[in-house]
Amino acid sequence: MRRIGKRDIVAAILIALFTGAAFTSPPFQRLQGLSLDILTALRWTMFGDHRDPATSPVVVVAIDGETYETPPFKGSPTQTWTREIGRVLGSIAEGGAKVIGFDVIFPSSIEQSEIPFGDVSFGSRVRGFDRDYLIALRKLSDSGKLVLGEILSNDHPDRPDRAQQLAVKNNIRALNVHTDPDNVIRRMPLSFSIEGQPVPAMAVELAARSLGVKPEAGPTGITSLSGYAVPGAVPNTLTLNFRGMGHDVPAYSFADLRACAEKGDTDFFRRAFDGKIVLLGSILNFEDRKLTSMHLGRGYDGGPAARCALPAPASAAKQARSAVAGVFVHATAVRNLIEHDAVTELPFPLRTILTIVFAAIIAAAACLLAPTGAAITWLGLAVAYAAVAVGTFAHAIALPLTEPVLAGLTALAMMIGYRFVIADREERFLRKSFAFYLAPEVIDGMVASGKMPVLGGEMRNITMFFSDLSGFSSIAEKMTPAELVALMNDYLSAMTDIIESHGGYVDKYIGDSIVAMFGAPAVDPDHAQHAVAAALQCRDRLDELNDSHPAFRGRGLAHRIGLNSGEAVVGNIGSRRRFNYTVMSDTVNLASRLEGANKYFGTVIMASEATVNQSRSAYVWRELDMVRVQGRDEPIRVYEPLAEKSQQTQEQGIRAATYAKALACWRARDFAKAAELFESAGGDDPPCRYFAKRARIMATNPPAADWTPVNTLEGK
Template identity: 75%
Template sequence: MRRIGRRDIVAAILIALLAGAVFTSPPLRSLQGLSLDILTALRGKIVGDRRDPATSPVVVVAIDGETYDTPPFKGSPTQTWTREIGRVLGSITDGGAKVIGFDVIFPSSIEQSEIPFGDAPLGSRMRGFDRDYLIALRQISDGGKLVLGEILSNDHPDTPYTAQRVAVRNNIRALNVHTDADDVIRRMPLSFSIDGKPVPAMAVELAARAVGAKVELAPSGATELSGYTIPSAVPNTLTLNFRGLGRDVPAYSFADLRACVEKGDRDFFRRAFGGKVVLLGTALNFEDRKLTSMRLASGYDGAPGVRCALPAPASTAQNARSDVAGVFVHATVVRNLIERDAVTELGFPMRTVLTIVFAAIIACAACLLAPGGALIVWLALTAIYTAAAVGAFVHAMALPLTEPALASLAALAMMIGYRFVLADRDERFLRKSFALYLAPEIIETMVASGKMPELGGEMRNVTMFFSDLSGFSSIAETMTPGELVKLMNEYLSAMTDIIESHGGYVDKYIGDSIVAMFGAPADDPAHARNAVHAALKCHEKLAGLNASNAAFVGHGLSHRIGLNSGEAVVGNIGSRRRFNYTVMSDTVNVASRLEGANKYYGTAIMASEATVAQTGDTFAWRELDAIRVMGRGEAIKVFEPLANRGAQSAKQAKVAAAYAEGLACWRAREFAKAADAFAKTANTDPTSALFAKRAQALAANPPPPDWTPVNALEGK
């Protein structure tokens, strides 16, 4: 997980705002409708939400394919059906229906036909054909139980013919629907302005008569029915809730009902239509089909009602379709209003805020994680949110679904692009620059720290590590080129692995020498301790190679290591066309001199007092001497690391104690005592043997009074 800075936070916020604004903008308003479609489909598939059609407050009388294929309607024009329609409507009314609405329009009558028939028009010969039908309409309408339908249009209005309008005393309501830009019906109008006054739509009028209340306009502008405030995301509309996917509304075939009238089964009409709102409409495969928010789930033209007189058609199985008969759209509005179950949608401000928040979460994830991880977060969060949205939709609350999902996906893509172009540019440069000569874990540490090396150099506190094989030139002369290369590759690989595993950076190889630094390019507050640990491990590893590796056996290789800590300039240094990440300063020079000083003292590892000071009490040390290296006027104390504190052997402790005693006498000019102390371990410790010899010489020939206990080393 990468660290994010203020610039990344600002970028994430701006990207989320942009994505949220774009995907909730008016040009993409169709996404809101798509959310309804998806939620309807998911609720239908996951929850099911099946309801008993018998509990429906609304039923449909369907002029269906069976009607067209059943005598006396088969082969007859629909204008001739009116008398039979009147008889069926009368029986439905007698059965206790609350109100009947027409989703079919008869714009003309056979009585109006001007087609010649003999010596007079056909219409004149059919006078009185619709009389019984019109009487039935008048009687039912006078009881407040009938509403005819019409289509309002400035160009081509579709209304019942005049005699019907007179019969129902203009008790007519509009059947117009609200169609979205993608030609899908997701909402239905609540009212229409006629002569400057709001008049309820057909379905609203039927629901109002069923509950015995009037439609009212609240001070807030919302439409109310019997205390129910109808939710309207789009003004003056109701958002349809197809909870049962059409299968929760009973549909009775008009042909069967007509036969039931002939049969005289009044009880059937009471059972089927008592207390119900009835809608008369067509349910055909080719006429008045509507795309609704069920289009992805596939809806049904109602649930087949109980039969009364005719046997069910041979094929009664219903097929789910993307479109449904228009009468079931009106039936859904009636049921939504009576059951107070219309869908509540979030308004534009809340949809936008929710979309922006969702996009911001994913943008932050894309900023923190790798693209693959961010994509997994997007998938997981989208799945969780979708489940929550479906749960809310079960309770008729429609949360935006497509807008947050698509906006967050766009935010994910934009944030990845931002990181590639801007935010991760330094990281890519660092990985490219150090990939071939820095351990992967060190690169990851540098990336995680967020501190990139400055181009051109920067001052850093580091610990320098110099090592060199002792007497390697003479050994190399005895080997073939192949043997030499193999040995060097084995040695340098082993040492490099140890250095890098302790956080070090190998600057260069010079023959058999290794130049490394700790504390750069990655920040490492414990660079001195890690450098000493690495030096001890390298010394231990070389002993193991000499004992077990075939390339080393018989050569007895040994090396010298110098360590020094201090300020140094590190960075990309070189020409404009070619440069290396390296280090320069007096700290580097001193470390190099200490590596060479080991051969004077017979030691393998020598560290400056600056390095010892930065390691605290981690190691057991032996102070070797105070020296003045070539090219530096100031003397420095040098030390030899023995082991981790508390882990030194008894032999190491004995040698260190005797050496410390001798060094104290040496610096006090008590050379004879110093020689005796050094002599105690001179036979096993080359450094003690060196000082015993020097102390004996000075005891025999005392130095002048201005003598200081500082050893000035000549050469490297």
């Protein structure tokens, strides 16, 4: 986690304010509607709707495909259906319906037809055809149980024909809907101004008549119905709550009801319509389809309704569709009013504040964390917020969803861009500059603290790595300075890459020598094992360079490596004006002595007993000797790593066992036997040859009685 400054805080605040205000501004108003669509789909997916359609206060009588295919309607123009419509409406009213609303408009009558039929018009031939229908309309209208629909328009108004208007007097209400700029219906108008007076919309009129009250407009412009203040983010509208995705409103086929009336089954009409608000409308695949808030989750053209006289057609099962029949938009509005279940949207100030807060959290995360971590934070917060929003929407309260999520994503991108261009430019320069001198962990600590390095250190258990090229001076004499530098750069680069790949940190280069540590700055509990692995790979890598690299070929370069583990002080050590991140302790000195001790035994790698103990399980070792190095009185056991346990060869195992037996004879003062064993395993093994020579000398000139098997090394 990076350290943030005042400039970062100001940038995060400004980005949050900008993105929050931008995504709730009028140019992005469609996002508010998209939030409703997504919430509607998610709520349906997560919770569904467990209400029984039979409990719905509103039902639909559908002039549907079945009606068009059923006699006597099949093949007949709809203007000839009016008598049957009047009969069915009468049966519905007698069954106890509270009020009936028309979502269909018959703008003309068959009686008005001027098509010639013989020597007169067809209309005059059927004069009186609509009489029964008009009488039914008048009767229902006078009882307050009927409301016809109309479409208000300055250009092309759509109204029932003149005879129907006279029959129902003033019982005509507008069916106009509120369509958003993206052609989706999410809200319904509550009233319309007609001749300067507010007139309730169809849905409000039906709900009011069902409740036996009149809608009231308060001083703030909020419409109330029987004490229910209708919420609306857009003035004079109701935000539709499609809780049941249209499936919660039963739809009765008009053809079945006509047959039921023909049969005289008054009990069915009482069971189906008693106390209900009835909407007569069309449900057709090609007419009056509306995109609503259900279009993402896909809605239904009504729920299952009981049948009376006709068997259900084979295709009666209702399929989910993006666009639903328009009558269910009005039915949903009526149900929302009756059940006080319209959606409450947050007002503009609250939506803006919530969006800004969301963006601010993401901007802060993008300021503190790496881009990947900030992106994960945005995703996690978006999912959590969406879950809260869906849970709230289950209670008909719509929190903004797309605005905060998109504002947060934009704030994330802007904050990352700000960091890349401005805030982190200095940090990148610092990392790039100091990467050549310090370990990445040290640089991370400097950047995270935001402070200059200070003197001081801490005790760590580490493994020191010392290496040095043997006979380098004589080789250097035969090379030009440019050749020497190129050779050393290739050698040191190869060795450093290996050391760092195993988690080591190169402390310094001293000529052709490398001083490195494992276990600091980064904490590494397996530092000894990693140091041994690096030493073995460095040994093999130099052999490869000697064989294949043009600058090395023919020079026979060899190096010695010393390893020692123990406690040491690591940290910033030096003067108050100039210091290095380095290490100090006797652990370091002993590793240096072990590097030099290799030349006595002819070995490449020598490790102390402490390093062996911390990494023994991973490697095959052989004990070389008990030695006393210069500058230390206490003798130590020294070891040579032969190979990883899984890679040990049979020859290595035999040689190590022979060497161990010979060393035991040496320590038991059986020098002749020791010399014999060392010589048998000698061959190309320098330690065996070294000990065989010493054993022959000791066999010829036995040491004093107080002799101890400790090899005191005189040089470094």
